Amino acid sequence: MSFSVGIVGLPNVGKSTLFKALTRQKVDISNYPFCTISPNVGIVQVPDTRLQKIAKAIKPEKIIPTIIEFVDIAGLVKGAHKGEGLGNQFLSRIREVDAILEVVRNFKNENIAHIEGKPNPERDIEIIKTELLMKDLETVEKTKENFNKEAKSGNKEAIRKLEIMEIFCQALNKGKVLSEIELSEDSQNLTQELCLLTIKPIIYVFNSGELPATFDTKTLGVQNSLNIDLKTEEEISEFSESEIKELAISSKIGELISLCYKTLELIPFYTIKGGIETRAWTLKQGGNILDAAEKVHSDFKEKFIKAEVVSFEKLINSGSWQSAREKGWIETAGKEYIVKDGDIIEFRI
Numbered sequence: 352m353s354f355s356v357g358i359v360g361l362p363n364v365g366k367s368t369l370f371k372a373l374t375r376q377k378v379d380i381s382n383y384p385f386c387t388i389s390p391n392v393g394i395v396q397v398p399d400t401r402l403q404k405i406a407k408a409i410k411p412e413k414i415i416p417t418i419i420e421f422v423d424i425a426g427l428v429k430g431a432h433k434g435e436g437l438g439n440q441f442l443s444r445i446r447e448v449d450a451i452l453e454v455v456r457n458f459k460n461e462n463i464a465h466i467e468g469k470p471n472p473e474r475d476i477e478i479i480k481t482e483l484l485m486k487d488l489e490t491v492e493k494t495k496e497n498f499n500k501e502a503k504s505g506n507k508e509a510i511r512k513l514e515i516m517e518i519f520c521q522a523l524n525k526g527k528v529l530s531e532i533e534l535s536e537d538s539q540n541l542t543q544e545l546c547l548l549t550i551k552p553i554i555y556v557f558n559s560g561e562l563p564a565t566f567d568t569k570t571l572g573v574q575n576s577l578n579i580d581l582k583t584e585e586e587i588s589e590f591s592e593s594e595i596k597e598l599a600i601s602s603k604i605g606e607l608i609s610l611c612y613k614t615l616e617l618i619p620f621y622t623i624k625g626g627i628e629t630r631a632w633t634l635k636q637g638g639n640i641l642d643a644a645e646k647v648h649s650d651f652k653e654k655f656i657k658a659e660v661v662s663f664e665k666l667i668n669s670g671s672w673q674s675a676r677e678k679g680w681i682e683t684a685g686k687e688y689i690v691k692d693g694d695i696i697e698f699r700i
């Protein structure tokens with residue numbers, strides 16, 4: 352299963368334009384709010400310079416990059432949590448993704464309608480934030496009601512969960528997203544159980560940068576952001592690689608994919624399948640070798656005996672798997688081994 356990023360934002364801000372630039376899929380893009388109704392799902396390769404270098408040392412028959420999934424979700428408007436626009440349908444799609452990529456309109460074009468009259472990045476960010484907050488508040492309030500009975504009959508787990516939900520409500524009522532507050536482990540688990548939205552990391556794309564920045568991204572709580580001209584990116588995505596080279600144009604899409612990867616706290620690891628196939632995989636930072644084994648094959652976790660591991664640097668320095676072995680640089684990893692960014696792994700099952 353790959354990690355997924357949901358593209359959200361107000362209607363007509365360039366979400367489908369970005370989706371097309373990312374996936375090169377033909378999608379409905381038009382100057383018409385709510386043009387996207389059923390979400391488009393696309394698989395995108397994660398750019399990775401290390402994969403090519405590893406392949407040079409391993410000389411496999413096949414090279415397979417790792418992927419990340421992008422979902423183009425319908426536009427969201429004020430009141431979505433109460434069902435305005437495509438409201439609830441939209442919000443339930445966000446539940447399913449691991450991170451949110453919010454497109455903020457920052458281009459002027461008067462011919463392209465803005466749902467609030469005129470683009471204003473600061474206000475537009477607030478609208479989306481408020482909708483996510485309100486939806487979470489609604490989810491928590493509803494769940495609290497369900498737990499009340501059990502808590503009253505003395506169920507300890509229900510009592511604890513109610514306590515946590517009280518903390519969530521307090522934060523949300525103050526306009527704080529849950530990713531901003533410090534959470535204990537059981538609180539974090541509860542955010543997952545309730546599929547809360549404001550716990551998800553957000554990446555902001557300011558589309559175009561035509562409007563002067565009148566706001567400070569820090570005060571808006573925007574940590575991960577990029578300015579991209581999505582219209583241009585859509586055009587670039589139609590060129591072949593050789594045309595891109597010839598025209599000396601550059602795209603920021605690779606940078607954006609890497610930013611998503613980083614924001615999700617993901618790391619790549621690699622397998623070589625006895626030298627036949629060099630493949631990149633994605634793992635949550637801090638994952639151990641059994642988590643990695645499970646990614647590679649559903650059976651591998653149970654059948655795992657040990658694995659051979661070498662770091663990217665050591666493989667490249669030695670030049671080949673064989674000489675890394677001769678130098679004694681290939682380690683044997685047991686079940687507790689924590690996978691490091693760039694590890695090359697041969698599973699022994």
Ligand SMILES: Nc1nc2c(ncn2[C@@H]2O[C@H](COP(=O)(O)OP(=O)(O)OP(=O)(O)O)[C@@H](O)[C@H]2O)c(=O)[nH]1
Pocket residue numbers: 360361362363364365366367368369379380381382383384385386387388425426427458459460463558559580581582583
């Ligand atoms: N001038 C300009 N126009 C853009 C830019 N990005 C997108 N557009 C145009 O804005 C319109 C809406 O773009 P879409 O990508 O369909 O917007 P969306 O956010 O998917 O809209 P909905 O699906 O309706 O919510 C289209 O006419 C795009 O060509 C940009 O960077 N500059």
Ligand SMILES: [Mg+2]
Pocket residue numbers: 366367368379380386387423425426
């Ligand atoms: Mg769209």
